[in-house]
Amino acid sequence: MPQERYVIIGNSAAGLNAAEAIREIDGEGEITLISAEDTLAYSRVATPYFISGEIGDRTLFFKDAQFYRDLNITPLLGKRVTAVEPAQNRVVLNDGTGIPYTKLLIGTGSTHQIPPIQGVDRVEFFPHWTLEEARRIKEKAAAVREVVVLGGGFISMLTINAMHKCNREIRFTVVELMDQVMPRLLDRQAAQMLEEQMRQQGIEVRTGAEAVELAELPGGRKRVTLKDGSLLEADMIVMATGVRPNIDFLQGSGIAVQRGVLVDQQMRTSVENIFAAGDCAECADFLHRERTVVHAIWPTAVEQGKVAGANMAGKRLEYPGSLSMNVLDAFGMTFTSIGLFQEEAGVEMLSFTDPERRIYRKLALKDGRRIVGLIAAGGAEEVRYMGAVQS
Ligand SMILES: Cc1cc2nc3c(=O)[nH]c(=O)nc-3n(C[C@H](O)[C@H](O)[C@H](O)COP(=O)(O)OP(=O)(O)OC[C@H]3O[C@@H](n4cnc5c(N)ncnc54)[C@H](O)[C@@H]3O)c2cc1C
Incomplete structure (x- = not known):
């Protein structure tokens, strides 16, 4: 069989897990891993702890240069893919170079959504x-007093919590369009x-x-005008208005x-030899x-990276579908959200509140027996309680 030429776009959770899964099956194929960022792989999840000063930047990196050598992966860091040309089986980089592939993984994650x-x-x-x-925020946070x-x-909550820890003098004002914070993860009561x-x-x-x-x-001061006419002044504006898949x-x-x-x-796209995984992929719920x-x-x-990588190397694994889940540990409380939490037909909500101990739990039960969500x-x-839903 001719040797495969795997190209992976993305040097993070999806891309790296795909690369490892490929190597477990195919020790011979070429793997080229391209990343627009010029750093070694780091954990985005941990950047708030870097801003707060709880960890140093070296702790963020979870793969060193040896990792790529051990797995015989060619990393192209600091190179942005500007086009994918399925008819030619190649991707084009920002410097005009074309990189051919036999199998391609798109693992380009998310990018900010900047409102107009x-x-x-x-x-x-x-x-x-x-x-x-995160570095820019950390540097700026040390010298500001008012932040909008x-x-x-x-991401907004994580960023405020981290900045708050590193500079207790900052006065924050959060501006949220919806009628509660964290509308995608919390119900009204938890948000309150x-x-x-x-x-x-x-x-x-x-x-x-x-x-x-x-x-x-x-x-250097900034002014934010709100729709109701109120004016907010600040030394710094943090933009945390959501993210969208990086697929332009x-x-x-x-x-x-x-x-x-x-x-x-x-994890296969509409093109036979192209796969996608991670934040940029849209799959069954x-x-x-x-x-x-x-x-x-x-x-x-x-998980998606592992499935995509194995399938690129010839297996037939299936990803069972994606479930919303997250934990926010901020401002001295912990908020866990997994699966369904909004009312819907066939789903019964059971809740428990203990105002004195500041505890709130809500369980979503489908057909009276299956746990399908929790806050x-x-x-x-x-x-x-997260484990109850995951199992
Ligand atoms: C501050 C913060 C906190 C978070 N906390 C949590 C948490 O607590 N729990 C949780 O589950 N998730 C959390 N997340 C989300 C989590 O980090 C992402 O879901 C995860 O990183 C997605 O991995 P990915 O591989 O799909 O994409 P990403 O990690 O976004 O990586 C994308 C890769 O693609 C590269 N790339 C993008 N475009 C191109 C291009 N055109 N050409 C070449 N390379 C490109 C990038 O350089 C990067 O290497 C957090 C995210 C942030 C920012």
Whole structure:
């Protein structure tokens, strides 16, 4: 059999797990791994702890140069893929180089979603997705007093919590469009507990609020105008208004995309020899098989990467579907969310609240017997309920 030429785009959870899975099966094929970022592989999940000062930057890196040598992988770091050409079986890099493949994995993750707020192109702001951005935030956080955070989702909470730990002097104002923080992971009651906890720590939380204009003021200050006319001034704007799959470079490739790259259970795209995994892939939802979803979480990227890699090397593994899950450990409380938590037909919600101990648990039961979702808010020990849904 002719030797395979595997090309993997992405040097993170999905890409690396795919590379390892390929090598377990195929010791001979060439593997080229391309990454737009020029660093060795690091954990995005750990960057908040780097900002807070709880870990140093060296702890973030989980693969060293030896890893690529041991697995006989050619890393092309600091190279961006600008096009995929399925008819020619090649990808094109930003310097014009064409890299041929017999099997391709797209593992390009997510990128920020920057809302079209007036003035956004003229104001300095700080997103938090890459290590470089985490470094920028860490440096700036040491010297600011007032920060406006646009967006009240998971990344926003992690970033505020980390900045709060490294500089207790900062006064934060969070501006969230929806009527609660973390709407994708928490129900109203859990979100209210989180908001209360934040307010107790001096963080102003404005829900149901929309930023309509950003402006630079003299002396490096920024101004955020809200739709209701109120004006917020700050030394720094953190932009945490969500992420979206990093797939713009696939335009014109013919690979089917919706929100992300559409894949089947084998993580195969609409093109036979091209696979996708991780935050950029859109696959069947574990709980609603008829729906496709993008769950931008690390364990999903790992599992999908493993399945994609094995299948690229000739196996026929199936990914059972993606499940939303996450844990927020911030502001002195722990919030666990997995699976369903909103009302829907056939799903019964059982909840338990202990206001004194600041505990809230909600269980979603399907057909009266199968646990399909959970929210648990309280101390760190509440995380233990996560296993009930996973099993
Ligand atoms: C601050 C933060 C905290 C998080 N916390 C959690 C958590 O607690 N739990 C959890 O489950 N998840 C968490 N996540 C999400 C998690 O990090 C992602 O789900 C995971 O990193 C996805 O892995 P991936 O391999 O799909 O993509 P990514 O990790 O985004 O990696 C994408 C790779 O593709 C490369 N790339 C992108 N575009 C191109 C291109 N055009 N050409 C070449 N290379 C390209 C990038 O350089 C990178 O190497 C967090 C994320 C952040 C930012």
